[in-house]
Amino acid sequence: MSELTVGDLVAMRQLGCQTIAGAGGLDRTVVWAHSCELDDPWNWLSTDELLMTTGICVPADEENQVNLVRQLARAGIAGIAVGDDMKAPPLTPAMLAEADTLGFPVLTVSHSTPFSALGRTVAVASQSEQISRIARLSRLYEAARSATLAESSLLERLSSELGYELHVVDVEYGTEVLGGEVRIDRETIRELCHRLGGRLDRLPARAAVSVGETLAATAFSLPTHRKCMLVAVGTSDVDLDAFGVLHAQSLVGIEVERATRQRERDDDLGGALFQQIIDGTLGADAAQPRLEQSGLADQEWVVIGFDATHQRAARIVLGDDEVANLSCLVGEEGYLLLAAENMDAVVALLGPHIPHLGLSATTSTVQRLPDSVRQARWALQAARADGSAVAEYSTAAPLFLPRTLSEAHFAARAVLGELMDYDEAHQSQLIETLDAFLSLDRSWSATAEKLMIHRQTLAYRLKKIEAITGRSTKSSADIASFWMALIARRISRGGLE
The missing domain is CATH 3.30.70.120 (Alpha-Beta Plaits)
Incomplete structure (x- = not known):
């Protein structure tokens, strides 16, 4: 079966499609037609797919309309079909001129033609393509299964099947996950993390990564609890259909979760x-x-x-x-x-x-x-x-801190010795209480919450500390002595009994 093109859809008069710009791209292949009204539809469609919209995703201003056309063309989208039902903003001359320059088809669809009719037409015409995708899916899952039985990793087998060098990058820490013998370039990782700009709450579905003026890789988000993206290395935009990407993401995501656990x-x-x-x-x-x-x-x-x-x-x-x-x-x-x-x-x-x-x-x-x-x-x-x-340890010389373990032990005993002895004799927690109180900047509520005690219990313990040591928890000089002694105690004990 021959491939369906945008021009073929326009030629089918019963579909009510007309070309208003980008006629130079009417020979673009269409393998699927998908409706999307999100602000960034290029992240939700893939190569050779036709975007169908009532116009909600089309911005009203000229600059953003031009950017919409550029992003769609860059993502390899077949074209955009806008419903002629008055919901779309006026398409600006600049947008149409950009579509002509890029050879990106912009169509209008008669309000009497439901998008489902357009979608069914593309689906029937692309039936053989869908069979090919199903075959690819079978190969992907076979690659995943055989990776557990052989020395080669899942990423290596998927890379071989899809024809791209694949890596997994944790964009929170800038590290490569599931790293094999071939490692991704550190500059590519840095540029990917820089492109995300610390916005990790919702990773983009797809992101192009450029090093200098050259496109170095294309990244796809992964369904993992770690902030990871599947990165396909290549100096041109990765030509993977959404079908293949979706299942590769799922397989790699499962492997990342398994390895992480x-x-x-x-x-x-x-x-x-x-x-x-x-x-x-x-x-x-x-x-x-x-x-x-x-x-x-x-x-x-x-x-x-x-x-x-x-x-x-x-x-x-x-x-x-x-x-x-x-x-x-x-x-x-x-x-x-x-x-x-x-x-x-x-x-x-x-x-x-x-x-x-x-x-x-x-x-x-x-x-x-x-x-x-x-x-x-x-x-x-x-x-x-x-x-x-x-x-x-061998070279540091901090201000005000003891320089040896023996000095630290002596400093801690000089200020806290009686408290330490009292705790040991009565199984009390006065040292712990003082440490928490000062560490939390003398916040009564925070200290009581951390120690899981009532504020009255905290007040009793602080009075007991003052009575035993003869120092006040309100005096700056005494607080300084307490604090430095606590640090000396940590150093001398290393947190150990």
Whole structure:
């Protein structure tokens, strides 16, 4: 069966179509006719599809009408058919002139012709094309099935089937997901993220990515809980019909979700292992085989500390870059265990996402890892104190903070010793209460909510703290002493018992 063209539809007098501009494009193929009234119809149709509209999606002003024609032509849309029912704004001469220049057909459809008649005509004429699409769908799903049985990845097999180099990009963190041997160019990732401009609440269905003056790739949103897009690399607009894209997005989305869930489970298991090493419940002999499974055995290690709120970012960025690591939370901080040889690369990866990082000295023995965590915490506090992005335990010299673990222990005992002893003797929570109260800027409601206690209970505890220490929670000098002592305590203990 020969391909249906826009000119063929105009020639069918019973359809009531007339060409008012873009006659040079009447030989454009039409494989489907679709009605759309959204402001950006080019994102909802694909190559060789005819846009049918009552005119609601046609802007009223000249500039935006011209832009509508340009965007539709750029997306490879076959043409636009506007219903002649007086709902459309007047089509400006500039819009029609642009259509003539681009050879983009603009048709009017008689109000006596329902869009369903136009759609059925195209559907019947494109029957053989639909059979071809069904065959392609079968091949796509076969590629997905066989990818689980072979060494090649799903993306590689889909790339081979569709004829484009495919990648998955997390546009929230600027990382490549499901990365194989062939990696997408970093500049393309940066340009894609820049094009989105941080608007991640609703990703565009389709986005062209240009590097300089050259079109580098075309991106399609994915149905995943991570902010991901399927990126087809190519120096021209990707010629994939909506049918193929839709199912490729579905297949890749499922694979991203599966891989993400598996990695989250592995991260949690690794975090539990690191936690056991830190608190001493797992000896070196028992830890060794599990470190081997994580790719971290028989090498020097370094521990990196960061604010606990950034653990998800750390796990995603390092996981996508396939950097072996273990991470866990201890109190208000998170800690990463990784090979010392990867430290510089990891700092470069995490820097754009985490404001302060504290680096421990290197160690090669499991027994010293709790000390490494304390060192990382000390360095993190140093980075926070002077506002630097990275601080190393061996070189940092923060203002006002103790420089060694023994100094930190002495400073904490000097101010908080009686409180610490009281808590230990009475199983009370005065230190925790003071820490929360000052961390939350002395907000009574926020502190009570965090500790899940009544405000009267909070008032009783604060009075008890003042009575034991002889210091006031209202005096600036005493508050400063409390705060620095609490930081010294965190450094000396590393958040550990």
